[in-house]
Amino acid sequence: MRTARTALGASALALTMLTTAACGPDNSSADSAVTAGAGTAAAPNLGLPANLDDLKKWKFDDWEKWAKDYALPAAAKGFWTLDKLLKAKPREPIAPPAPPTAAPTQPPSQPAQPSQPSQPSQPAKPGKSSQPGAPTPPGTPSAPASQPPAGQPTQPGHPTPPPAAPKPSSTQQPASQAPAQPAQPSQSAQPADNGNDPLPRTVNAQPLPHPYAKPGVHGKLFADEPGSGADAAAGLNHYQCSATVVADPAHPGKSNLVWTAGHCVHQGKGGTYYSNISFIPAFNSAGALSGGKRAEEAQYAPFGVWNATQAVTSPQWKAEGGDGGSPATHYDFAIIRVQPADGGTSLEETVGGSVPVWFNAPRDQLGITEYGYPAAPPFDGMELNRCESGRPSRLSYDPTRPPMLALGCTMTGGSSGGGWLAVKDGKPALVSNVSVGKHTGEPKFQAGPYLDDVAAGAYDFLSRKG
Template sequence: MRTARTALGASALALTLLGTAACGPDNSSADSAVTAAAGAAAGSNLGLPANLDDLKKWKFEDWEKWAKDYALPAAAKGFWTLDKLLKAKPREPIAPPAPPTAAPGQPTQPPAQPGGPTQPGAPTAPTTAPTGKPPAGQPTQPGHPTPPPAAPKPSGTQQPASQAPAQPPAQPAQPSQPSQAPAQPAQPADNGNDPLPRTVNAQPLPHPYTKPGVHGKLFADEPGSGADAAAGLNHYQCSATVVADPAHPGRSNLVWTAGHCVHQGKGGKYYSNISFIPAFNSTGALSGGKRAEEAQYAPFGVWSATQAVTSPQWKAEGGDGGSPATHYDFAVIRVQPADGAKSLEETVGGALPVWFNAPRDQLSVTEYGYPAAPPFDGMELNRCESGRPTRLSYDPARPPMLTIGCTMTGGSSGGGWLAVKDGKPALVSNVSVGKHTGDPKFQAGPYLDDVAAGAYDFISRKG
């Protein structure tokens, strides 16, 4: 029998993937009544396919028809003054959605927290404040995670739902008995969830940050009005990472971050004045409450975004309250060269490839970001050497999120998760969900599948 969570996930998926059963985003006349009604619930995101598999098959032309608002006005030169940067509020990772309740007439499911209980026997990391030096044995170069450990997979980690073994086939019927139907594959009992990982303390990188300066801070203004907007206080900050551009090798101007750092989600709009500062405060010029000139805290300049794309799921159902949209909470932006000549990749000294559909059991994750909510102040690039990610799911119909232990707080949203592929670092996710109180403290990021690859290919080819 389906659980309440499965039923909730199925209904959320039906709401998100609105339009037709065809692979492209065009609507037929037979679909017009359905998509018109659904469009009111999902803003202007009409024309989405009926299921996730069809969305994964979208080609460039399909993304182009759907992503009509990818072009963004660049921030005016000099818009992000130091005062605005310092006033920018940390964009919080999204709080984990509350466990669903059973539908009327169905038995109530145990109200376990998403991800299950803490792994039995897992050690709890000390909760001391981060120090100024990385722990012994950790790399000092930003963007170079530790290779995966050779230790075997923890016994408490559940096998991914997509790889769950089938039940043994039914025993052959006796000659005097009629044939029995073959046994059906077993449904995973965990709905795609593992025990939560142990807490890992974030550690600041020592100054100055060395090349490649691929990690940085993202600043943006939230749309809307009100007292904050009138007072110029609608400034927000996130984290982001320079990624390679397949259509422009060696000359990338692409940056990867979270969807909730650049778009409001369901019924909302893209933020304005989106700008990226790679290797922010590399020299430590702003550390300890000091003030400095732009050339000191932005050694590679301030780069304004001119294009952006996020997932259809995030735009159709995302929001601050937490929902299954976090499974696809990612975004890719294109920035314009600060001097009109050198690309971002050439300027910072490199760009990271993106590893789509990465084998989960081969990942050892290192997270980078600029946490800005207490006890952090947003001035330091931090790192969590979190190791093998576990699974976390809010909708069994979607790939489980990657989950790691990390004490980073608001402002780390969108920060890049790196793993080693073929001996080199590659981006495998970004900060989306976060739990920063109690124990364990953890963060979760989207598993980058063919939907993410399609958005990435689209923005690459639009440049």
Template sequence: MSSSVRSTRSARAVLGASVLALTLLGTSACGPDNSSADTAAAAGAPALGLPANLDDLKKWKFEDWEKWAKDYALPAATKGFWTLEKLLQAKPNEPIEPPAPQPAGTQAPAQPSAPGPSTPAAGSKPPAGQPTQPGHPTTPAAATTPAAPKPSNTQQPASQAPAPPKQPAQQPSQAPAQPTQAPAPAQPSQPAQPPAQPGQPPAQPADNGNDPLPKTVNAQPLQHPYTKLAVHGKLFADEPGAGAAGGGLGRSQCSATVVADPAHPGKSNLVWTAGHCVHQGKGGSFYSNISFIPAFNSNAAMSGGKQADESQYAPFGIWGATQAVTSPQWKAEGGKTGDAATHYDFAVIRVKPADGAKSLEETVGGAVPVWFNAPRDQLSVTEYGYPAAPPFDGMELNRCESGKPGRLSYEPTRPPMLVIGCTMTGGSSGGGWLAVKDGKPALVSNVSVGKHTGDPMYQAGPYLDDVAAGAYDFLSKKG
């Protein structure tokens, strides 16, 4: 990381109970209905009532979301359900694998191969129709996965593959604090695209929405205790059909962040994570027993293989989810392969406080506002999460100081995802990406996909546009 990037983050402040006033959606709505014109967009769309033009989702009002999101109410996990034994059984959420190479002559983008005479030079942009090579942060990419083009600013020679990152044996002497000063806006790296005409699909970027891959950034563990970082935590859930012989429950773990609730200032019970952490995607359903543990293992009671009781590894309690909403795109199209649905791989859940108890925000001491439609060139991202796949063990809160994000696209007509360098692995899925807005930290994305072998290692998250704002506004008002 350059000294200029480091200097923009030299000053940090503790997260407060800041609340972002959510800008309401446009007044014209194209809500879901049962007409064939509104249900022919994508596979699975007829059952979900997606509009034929997915851009119309940005215009949905509250009543449109309510008409569509019929399964947002969830039964909360019973008190005491998540025992230590069950927590330790939870595996990093199943991976979203990179797209398979397409046969010659098809319109689907093909996977890049290792650099050679017929492939782009290191650091060059992918040719039109060819995305970069993301995997998913839950497991390392398969050995047969083609190598991604190497950017010019990577730290190792092209002939060398870096050794897997090792979890530091000791914690830093000081806990890095939250960002307090926004970086100066940079000039756009790509020319602006002309606006689409009414009724026409968005203009396709000349480079298919892809920038050169970012350089690898090593994840760093935070100093215990996590008192000042209690908005970050671990999310546990049971996935239907993922157990023995496909008929049981597969316990999974992700990361998540407490976010502000515009309808309940200062008393939020909302948590932001990835869509694939709570919902199976196309043809599937929401997971069960979804529960959030803020500041998991804050006092290092579970570090180094130690055993502990609930009061030690869950200092602020275990919060069961009672409501959840993800994007229509993820529910209609999402699956195990990175594709257009990954551009909308986010979710918002509401957790239930104990009877008569304080809200989640009051309990942990803060909540992060969400920054929708954030100017890309004004962002400098810090990612937080609990990586659990090797070489990590899921017991430590880590962060990546990744700087300005690039763009990564599976579908050029949808907003390019944000992509950053980071070595976090499985379990970091859903972890919050924070940037600075008006001098305070705000959430701008979450971990969705990633690549954790070779060089560079990186992760990507959805760009939070008006579709994300609509889902967030809906769940806020339903509480």
């Protein structure tokens, strides 16, 4: 695992502090510096706008000027042999930073209720952090925020919808049903709780029965991290994550797009994209590799191995990302494009479907099911698991950015990038992916980025580049 390159700070690395004031990316080749907080080293200017609001307004041309390294060399055919797949190390979800000074906890008889992110000026107050930008230490876990909805879905990729909200007694829409509004960096008053709820209670991951039902949208992502030295020489730079097939608005019904975490495909600050990125949908669907068995590729990769040719992650992850918990995790997502099969058949056609991406989803209306292939103990990476986690809590490392979604789940390393699905208009839609994870002690939880207009811009860019 790489040495952590970033540390939690009170927005020291925040995108809002970049020196350029232009709305679009700066095409200058000069290495200007980020105006960082006290005691923080300056980072190279990657041609980003002055603040988060401007980044949300980027158009296709702005993304194209910035994302100059989106084209990737595809892995050689047959590169990912079974031995390499089994040798691949699980990419760990990013560890959250240690909590600051302990805050008062909620009494057990009065569990904390999730705050309403649609009213950032009046959030719930589970306890104030002594360090702005750091998450509030957990008090009594909030049962309403993590209680899974009744019933288990019978198909992978089909989460159970949340309970119906009560009808309002007047024509005015209640705040609990209003779409969540991401915090804006221009706001002078920050939430008293820094955008944090009590952490959700632990939910145990459950393996799906073999064979996995169609559509086979969930799978494993493999990649080689750039590097040198003994690990590289011994072929030990192989890593594994999880990922999900998503719809392609520019090519309806014929998508070759896959959603995952930024840290699964890019090193973050000062780094570059991984190489030999390949996706195996419905990995081990028939259970051919379960229990330590070996099998031929056709048995553990029923839909084949799909090599990535393009990728884009967020400007925040490329500028600030690393293994240590930091504000970059608020934008720890990535989209890749894979090479069509021989004859031009798309990934979506092959696996039997895809899921749309739901941007700016109203948090209080979400009942989330998390999917992934956890590979660190006690899991072995051979089974697709899910957590019926229900309504997400808020988790924030920077109150100027939309709080992350936090779910109780026992999945471990290897689940990074796994898709989080919720029901929209009666069908599953992707609302986040695994970024942060805490796998020891209680509660065990994971957190993913809130997909706002920045994520929508990156998605639109790669869709239109295909």
